[in-house]
Amino acid sequence: xxxxxxxxxxxxxxxxxxxxxxxxxxxxxxxxxxxxxxxxxxxxxxxxxxxxxxxxxxxxxxxxxxxxxxxxxxxxxxxxxxxxxxxxxxxxxxxxxxxxxxxxxxxxxxxxxxxxxxxxxxxxxxxxxxxxxxxxxxxxxxxxxxxxxxxxxxxxxxxxxxxxxxxxxxxxxxxxxxxxxxxxxxxxxxxxxxxxxxxxxxxxxxxxxxxxxxxxxxxxxxxxxxxxxxxxxxxxxxxxxxxxxxxxxxxxxxxxxxxxxxxxxxxxxxxxxxxxxxxxxxxxxxxxxxxxxxxxxxxxxxxxxxxxxxxxxxxxxxxxxxxxxxxxxxxxxxxxxxxxxxxxxxxxxxxxxxxxxxxxxxxxxxxxxxxxxxxxxxxxxxxxxxxxxxxxxxxxxxxxxxxxxxxxxxxxxxxxxxxxxxxxxxxxxxxxxxxxxxxxxxxxxxxxxxxxxxxxxxxxxxxxxxxxxxxxxxxxxxxxxxxxxxxxxxxxxxxxxxxxxxxxxxxxxxxxxxxxxxxxxxxxxxxxxxxxxxxxxxxxxxxxxxxxxxxxxxxxxxxxxxxxxxxxxxxxxxxxxxxxxxxxxxxxxxxxxxxxxxxxxxxxxxxxxxxxxxxxxxxxxxxxxxxxxxxxxxxxxxxxxxxxxxxxxxxxxxxxxxxxxxxxxxxxxxxxxxxxxxxxxxxxxxxxxx
Numbered sequence: 198x199x200x201x202x203x204x205x206x207x208x209x210x211x212x213x214x215x216x217x218x219x220x221x222x223x224x225x226x227x228x229x230x231x232x233x234x235x236x237x238x239x240x241x242x243x244x245x246x247x248x249x250x251x252x253x254x255x256x257x258x259x260x261x262x263x264x265x266x267x268x269x270x271x272x273x274x275x276x277x278x279x280x281x282x283x284x285x286x287x288x289x290x291x292x293x294x295x296x297x298x299x300x301x302x303x304x305x306x307x308x309x310x311x312x313x314x315x316x317x318x319x320x321x322x323x324x325x326x327x328x329x330x331x332x333x334x335x336x337x338x339x340x341x342x343x344x345x346x347x348x349x350x351x352x353x354x355x356x357x358x359x360x361x362x363x364x365x366x367x368x369x370x371x372x373x374x375x376x377x378x379x380x381x382x383x384x385x386x387x388x389x390x391x392x393x394x395x396x397x398x399x400x401x402x403x404x405x406x407x408x409x410x411x412x413x414x415x416x417x418x419x420x421x422x423x424x425x426x427x428x429x430x431x432x433x434x435x436x437x438x439x440x441x442x443x444x445x446x447x448x449x450x451x452x453x454x455x456x457x458x459x460x461x462x463x464x465x466x467x468x469x470x471x472x473x474x475x476x477x478x479x480x481x482x483x484x485x486x487x488x489x490x491x492x493x494x495x496x497x498x499x500x501x502x503x504x505x506x507x508x509x510x511x512x513x514x515x516x517x518x519x520x521x522x523x524x525x526x527x528x529x530x531x532x533x534x535x536x537x538x539x540x541x542x543x544x545x546x547x548x549x550x551x552x553x554x555x556x557x558x559x560x561x562x563x564x565x566x567x568x569x570x571x572x573x574x575x576x577x578x579x580x581x582x583x584x585x586x587x588x589x590x591x592x593x594x595x596x597x598x599x600x601x602x603x604x605x606x607x608x609x610x611x612x613x614x615x616x617x618x619x620x621x622x623x624x625x626x627x628x629x630x631x632x633x634x635x636x637x638x639x640x641x642x643x644x645x646x647x648x649x650x651x652x653x654x655x656x657x658x659x660x661x662x663x664x665x666x667x668x669x670x671x672x673x674x675x676x677x678x679x680x681x682x683x684x685x686x687x688x689x690x691x692x693x694x695x696x697x698x699x700x701x702x703x704x705x706x707x708x709x710x711x712x713x714x715x716x717x718x719x720x721x722x723x724x725x726x727x728x729x730x731x732x733x734x735x736x737x738x739x740x741x742x743x744x745x746x747x748x749x750x751x752x753x754x755x756x757x758x759x760x761x762x763x764x765x766x767x768x769x770x771x772x773x774x775x776x777x778x779x780x781x782x783x784x785x786x787x788x789x790x791x792x793x794x795x796x797x798x799x800x801x802x803x804x805x806x807x808x809x810x811x812x813x814x815x816x817x818x819x820x821x822x823x824x825x826x827x828x829x830x831x832x833x834x835x836x837x838x839x840x841x842x843x844x845x846x847x848x849x850x851x852x853x854x855x856x857x858x859x860x861x862x863x864x865x866x867x868x869x870x871x872x873x874x875x876x877x878x879x880x881x882x883x884x885x886x887x
Contacts, residue, residue, distance in 0.1 A: 230486050231497040232518065233294075233429070234259075236504055237267040238277030245277060249284050251506055254682075256289040259510065259519060260575055262497065265294035265323055265402075271301035275310060283317035288603040290581040294369060294402075295319050298327025299348035307348065308361055318585040321367040323402060324354040324393075352393045359397040370394070372401040372428060374415035375451060387422040400426050405433035405501055407445070408453050409481040413493030430485055433501040434508035435474025438464040475508050479515040520720075576724040578796045579784055591615035596736060596783050596797050597807035597844075599707055600680040604810065620780055620798045645822060651676065652819055657828045659702065659742075662836060666699040678818035679706040679811060687721050694870060701873035702745055704840075706811070707738040709783070710866075711850040717786060724796075729788035735847035735865040736783055736799070740811075746771065746841040748872045756868065758849035762804055763841045766812045771841065775801065781846055799846060808842045845869075 236252060239245050252264060266281045268274060282293045295314050299307060314322065326349075348354045351370055358366055370393045373386070380386035390401065401419070406412055412430045419428055435441045441460060445452055456477055463469035478500075488494030500509045513519050580594060583606055593616035598605035609615070651674050652665055668674045671692055675683050687710065688695060699705060710733075715722050717729035724731060741749065746763055753761040753773040760781070763771040784797035815837035823829035847865035870876075 229496070230518075231262040232259075232513065233261045233263045233265065233497070233499045234509065235265045235267065235499065235501045236281060238269075238274045238281050239504070240277075245280065248281065248504055251504070252281070252285050252291075253289045255506055255509075256285070256291040257581060257682075259513060261291060263292040263294050263321065265499075266296060268296035268298050268325075268327070270298070270327060272306065272310060275313075279313055279317055282314065282319050286318040286584045288583070288606055290584050292321065292584050293319050294321040294323050294367075296323045296325060297354065298325045299351070299354045300327035302347070304347045304357060307354065307357060311358065311361060311366075315362070315365065318587075320365070320586065321369065322358060323369045323371070324351050324358060324398070325371055326351045326354075352389070352396055355393055355396045355398055367400075368398045369400050369402045370398040372403040372415065372419075374403055374406050374411045375449065378449060383418070387418060387424070390419070391422050391424050394424055394426055398426070401428045402499055403428065403431045404448065404450070405431040405444075406450055407456050407477065407481070408451060409484045411451075412485060413488055416493035416495065427497070428495060429497055429499045430481075430495065431499050431501055432478050432482060433503070434478045434505075434512060435460060435470060436503060436505060436508065437467055438470050440503075441470075441474070471508055472511075475511045475515065478508070479512045482512070482516060577726075578794075579724050580796065588615050590617045592617055592794060592796055593620045593798060594796065595620070595800050595803040595807070596707065596709075597738070597799075597804055599797070600682065601810075603681065618792065619795065620800060648818065649822055652822065653829070655823075655829055656832055659832070659836070660700070662832065663700050663702055663704065666704045667696040670695040670699055670705070677706065678814040691866075694866070694875070697875045698869060698873050701875050702742060703869060703873050704740040705737060706740070707736070709733055709736045711735045711847065713851050717788065725786045725788055725794065729786050729791075731784070731786045732850060733784040733797070734781070734850045736845070737865060737869065738842070738844045740836070740840045741843055742840055745872070746843060749843055749845065749869075752868050752872050753845065756864065758847055758852075759865065759868075760846045760848065761843065762799075762801055762845075763843040764805060764808045765841045766838055770805075771843075772801075781848075783846070799844065804844055811842055812837060 234255065236248060239248055255261070256264070264285055266278050266285070268278050278295065282295045285291050286293045297307070297310060297314075302310075311322070348357060355368055355370065358368055370390070372390060373380075376383065377386055380389075394401075401424070403412065403415070409430075416428050433444070438460060444450070459473050459477065460470060463473055482498050485494060485498065486496065500512075502509050510519075578592060580599065580602060582588065582591060588606075594602075594605065653661055656662055656665075665674065666677065669677050669680065670684060670688070672684050684692075695705065712722050712731060712733045714730045714732060717723045717725045717731050718727050719731070722731055722733070743765075749761060749763075750771060750773055753759040757774065759773075760775045761771065761773040762775055779801065781799045782795040782797075783799055785793055785795040787793055815833060820830060820833045820837065823833070845865065849864065852864065
C-alpha cells in the first residue's frame, strides 16, 4: 500500500512498505495490528451520497490503513468507482486500493482507467481478472478460461501496470485459501500466485472464509513456495442468515459445522445473527493475529463491509482496536446522525478524568457505534490530513473550515505548495488564492424534505432559527449548513450553556476551549502522538444581529486579552484589539525531537474568504427551501443580510485552565454568556468545536 501521508517513496523512485497505523490492544491480541475496509459503488445517486458520508465517518472514527473500492464488469461502474476512490483519497484522508479487472477490456481501455486513477490521486490497484462475463452465462471461472479482453489473466494486468507506470502504483492480487475454481491443483495455484508476485504484485488479499485454520495453512503454503509478501485475510461479517447462505454457496466457501450450528440456532432473529456474526469474525481475527508468524499469523485484517458500518465497528470494539464510551454521551444523544440514517433506511475523546465513565472493552451487545472513537495517540493532527501525495507535508490550516474540511481541500486544490511548519502569507504565489466561493465543496444535507425536517418547515420568528442551532448543539440534529458532522465530543460537558447561548441569538458554528499544556495523550484534546503537550486558545465564531455585534465590540474593548473580527454580507468590517494582517496560532504542540507544531491558525484574510462562503450557505442550503416572499423566506433573508459573522480570540489561554491544563471555558465564555443575558448556572461556560 503506497501510503502517501508517510512519504514512503525512496530516493530512487520506488515504493516502500508503509508504517501502518496500529492499535495496541489489552485483552484480545498481543501485538499491534492494522485493518482495512472494502466498499462497492451504489447504483443510485442517493446511495452514493450516503456511502461517501459513511466512508468519511468510518475513516474518522476507525482510522483504517486503507479502503478498497470494487469495480464492475468491463468498467460498468468506472464512473462511480472513481468517484468513491477520489472522494476517499482527497477528502476523507484515507489511502485507496482501487479494484481493476481486465475482463472484456482492451489494453488501451485499461491504460485509460489507470490514468484516471492516477489523476484522482489513487496510488494502489487490486489487479483482478474479474467475474466471468455475464453474457457467457457462467457463475465462476473454470480451467482454461480467459478474460475475453486483451489481458487474459490478472498476471497480464500486473505486468501492464508495471510496464506503463513503473513503481508508481502499489499492486495487490487475490488469494484463495480454499483454492480457485479454475485451478487444476494446489501446486499450480501456488506457482501462479508466485508468478504474479514476481511480476510486480506487492501483497495478497484473500477471499473471505469462516475457518481461520484454512487461512493459516494457506499463508504457510505461500511461504513454502517463496511468496514472502504480506498476505491479508478477508473477513466478511455475517449480516443475515439468508445472505450468509447465499454468499458462501455462490463463492464456494466452506463453513465449519460449529459455525453453522451457531448461526442456524438464531437464524430467525436478524439482530442475533449479526451479533453472532460479530463474535465469529472477532474470534477469527484474534486467532490469526495472535498466531506466530511462522505458523501463518499476520498483523492485519481486511473487512468486506458490504457498505455497512455497525458490524465492523462492533468487531473492532470487541478487539479493543478503538475506544467505546458506555455513558460518555447522554442517552438522548445516541447519535442524531445515526437515528437520521435509520429513518432514511440506512445504517449508519472524552476526558475520562472529569466525571465520565472509562472505555468499555471486551464483548459488547447492542453498542451504539456513535460512541466509538480513536485513541488520541493515533491522531496525527487536530484535523484529519488529506491522503493526496501533493498534500503529504501539509500541517497547518485556518480554523474557519474546521467543520467544512472538504470545502477547504477543494478550494485549495490547485495550490502548488501547502503550508508546512507555519502558515506564512496566504497570498503567496506558491499557495495561490482560496478559490472562488462558487467552487467550494457541495455538502448535502439530504433531500429538500430532509432539510425542511432539520432546519424548519415554516420558521416565522428569529427564535425559530435560534432553536435549530440549539438543537444541533444538543445533538438533536446531525448537521447544520456550516457543520458537516455532529457535535464533537469536547462539547458534551457544556451543552446546556451552549444551547442557552444559541437560544439567546449567538449562533455558534465553530469554537474551541482553552488548553494549557495538556498531555498529547489526553483523551479529548490529545494529538501528535505520545510524549508531548498541547495548547490552544479559546475561540468562538458565531452569527449575531447588529445589536449583539455592538455588545460584543464593547465586551472586547473592555477586555485586553480578547481580539474581535467581524464582517457582514456587504463587507462591512469590525475589528477590536487586532493588528492589521496579524496571524494567530490557535492550536500548537510541543513534542520530543520536533519543532513546535502549530496546526491551526486564524488569518484575518482567510476569515474574510470564509465569510463569503458562510453567508452563501444561508442561501444555498436554507433560504431556497421556502417560497419567495413567504414569511420564512423573509426571515432567513433578513438574518443573512443583516447579521455579522464574528470571530473572537481569547489570548489568555493560561488563566482559563485547571490544574490538568484543560479549561472549562473561562473568561471568554463567561463574558459571552453575560452579554447574551444568560445565567451561568454553576456549570462551566465553555464551548468547543461546534
